[in-house]
Amino acid sequence: MKPVHVVGGGLAGSEAAFQIAEAGVPVILHEMRPVRSTDAHKTDGLAELVCSNSFRSDDSEANAVGLLHWEMRRLNSLIMRAGDAHQVPAGGALAVDRDGFSAAVTSALESHDLITIERSEIAGLPPADWDNVIVATGPLTSPALADAIREITGRDALAFFDAIAPIVHFDSIDMNVCWFQSRYDKAGPGGTGADYINCPMDKEQYERFVQTLVSSEKIDFKDWEANTPYFDGCLPIEIMAERGPETLRHGPMKPVGLTNPHNPEVKAYAIVQLRQDNALGTLFNMVGFQTKLRHGAQADVFRMIPGLEKAEFARLGGLHRNTFLDSPRLLDPVLRLKADPRLRFAGQITGCEGYVESAAIGLLAGRFAAAERLGRTADVPPDTTAFGALLGHITGGHIAVEGDENTKRSFQPMNVNFGLFPPVEKPKREPGGPRLRGPDKARLKKSAVTARAKADLDAWIGGVRAAAE
Numbered sequence: 001m002k003p004v005h006v007v008g009g010g011l012a013g014s015e016a017a018f019q020i021a022e023a024g025v026p027v028i029l030h031e032m033r034p035v036r037s038t039d040a041h042k043t044d045g046l047a048e049l050v051c052s053n054s055f056r057s058d059d060s061e062a063n064a065v066g067l068l069h070w071e072m073r074r075l076n077s078l079i080m081r082a083g084d085a086h087q088v089p090a091g092g093a094l095a096v097d098r099d100g101f102s103a104a105v106t107s108a109l110e111s112h113d114l115i116t117i118e119r120s121e122i123a124g125l126p127p128a129d130w131d132n133v134i135v136a137t138g139p140l141t142s143p144a145l146a147d148a149i150r151e152i153t154g155r156d157a158l159a160f161f162d163a164i165a166p167i168v169h170f171d172s173i174d175m176n177v178c179w180f181q182s183r184y185d186k187a188g189p190g191g192t193g194a195d196y197i198n199c200p201m202d203k204e205q206y207e208r209f210v211q212t213l214v215s216s217e218k219i220d221f222k223d224w225e226a227n228t229p230y231f232d233g234c235l236p237i238e239i240m241a242e243r244g245p246e247t248l249r250h251g252p253m254k255p256v257g258l259t260n261p262h263n264p265e266v267k268a269y270a271i272v273q274l275r276q277d278n279a280l281g282t283l284f285n286m287v288g289f290q291t292k293l294r295h296g297a298q299a300d301v302f303r304m305i306p307g308l309e310k311a312e313f314a315r316l317g318g319l320h321r322n323t324f325l326d327s328p329r330l331l332d333p334v335l336r337l338k339a340d341p342r343l344r345f346a347g348q349i350t351g352c353e354g355y356v357e358s359a360a361i362g363l364l365a366g367r368f369a370a371a372e373r374l375g376r377t378a379d380v381p382p383d384t385t386a387f388g389a390l391l392g393h394i395t396g397g398h399i400a401v402e403g404d405e406n407t408k409r410s411f412q413p414m415n416v417n418f419g420l421f422p423p424v425e426k427p428k429r430e431p432g433g434p435r436l437r438g439p440d441k442a443r444l445k446k447s448a449v450t451a452r453a454k455a456d457l458d459a460w461i462g463g464v465r466a467a468a469e
């Protein structure tokens with residue numbers, strides 16, 4: 001049997017290689033370290049954790065990443081097995097001894113009969129006779145390969161500077177203060193004329209907001225980020241604010257073309273807009289609010305915005321070097337590049353974020369590649385599971401309106417979160433029981449989502465197994 005080639009032995013590539021080999025298909029894993037390294041990796045170990053040692057919450061009932069852990073364990077994940085074996089105390093989180101963890105992954109792959117590891121850089125598109133390839137080269141993909149990928153995906157398709165605006169859960173926005181309306185009610189291509197959520201500010205609120213924004217604590221660039229250019233129009237909001245107190249009112253917060261139905265006689269002095277971010281309509285991103293403020297400061301400053309006082313953030317803003325595809329446009333539902341389907345992508349380069357999410361997408365890519373090699377259908381997990389929700393975000397959940405400048409390249413990497421799942425029916429109180437209050441309601445809603453996910457994943461695994469027999 002011809003091997004599957006996996007390029008990149010990080011979190012995603014290591015998991016993908018393991019899954020392929022466990023399915024009985026030979027794999028060649030190409031990792032460039034130690035021949036060449038990235039600006040963040042320090043060792044030659046596979047699955048090196050470049051920064052924190054945490055896989056985040058391990059609570060599979062009330063936390064989306066905890067649920068993803070559970071699902072990965074169910075699918076025989078090497079990353080989770082090595083993580084569990086090298087756990088260090090971290091409360092409700094799963095944190096690992098990074099060296100022990102990486103050594104365990106490296107040794108499991110090195111000792112696997114069907115895996116060959118080659119330590120060299122793939123410095124361009126993989127050779128034409130590699131017919132089944134997974135590219136899992138991460139946010140710091142080597143420049144030669146990144147250039148080659150950009151050649152076949154188009155100039156805007158591979159981002160090099162990741163300017164991220166915060167994303168808010170819709171059900172935490174106060175719609176008694178905000179309203180839906182597009183500027184000048186323009187429907188545009190694919191819109192309705194009421195596509196944005198608008199948050200109004202009066203003069204005093206605006207001035208206080210700008211002052212706080214400018215004086216809040218910012219994150220410094222790392223050395224290796226300092227020379228990376230900004231995308232056009234991606235200046236952090238606090239840098240724009242530093243240019244003068246009126247800058248934001250004439251930029252992303254301009255109040256024109258909008259009328260507040262809650263108070264039609266009064267013109268807002270400034271308006272913050274949020275745009276729908278996923279097809280489900282559960283997440284909205286803050287338009288033009290890419291920021292390098294410290295995460296703690298962001299929540300405080302952005303909750304000063306009328307209507308966002310109780311905002312819950314699916315992700316906070318950030319700005320760092322990154323390499324990721326405009327996946328919803330470029331990849332098919334099983335992560336293959338539409339323009340060259342022998343190439344499949346996995347890990348952070350597809351637009352997920354985080355160690356666990358990258359490994360999870362590696363796991364799926366590995367299963368898809370193995371199924372293809374074995375002449376089977378590559379089954380996609382249901383969108384009610386954490387796997388399916390994350391895959392859906394990457395391959396199609398995000399909304400981009402063709403021709404709308406604001407959404408031209410707005411797909412952003414994201415951690416798994418409950419906003420990516422289809423809604424569940426609102427939890428009801430027990431018959432005759434007390435009325436459910438906020439925190440109880442939220443807890444019940446989360447456990448309804450995770451219970452549904454677990455049942456659906458098990459049913460899906462059963463179906464895939466039956467089809468293979």
Ligand SMILES: Cc1cc2nc3c(=O)[nH]c(=O)nc-3n(C[C@H](O)[C@H](O)[C@H](O)COP(=O)(O)OP(=O)(O)OC[C@H]3O[C@@H](n4cnc5c(N)ncnc54)[C@H](O)[C@@H]3O)c2cc1C
Nearest residue numbers: 008010011012032051052122137138142347348354355358
């Ligand atoms: C500075 C920084 C800090 C981060 N901190 C965190 C954090 O604290 N927590 C978190 O959850 N996530 C963090 N992330 C995100 C993290 O990178 C990803 O979550 C995860 O490592 C991505 O997994 P991956 O497999 O896609 O890429 P990686 O783990 O980076 O693996 C990619 C591999 O491909 C190799 N490679 C690259 N180009 C080539 C080539 N041409 N040929 C052969 N091999 C190649 C690299 O050497 C590397 O081993 C951070 C990212 C960065 C850049």
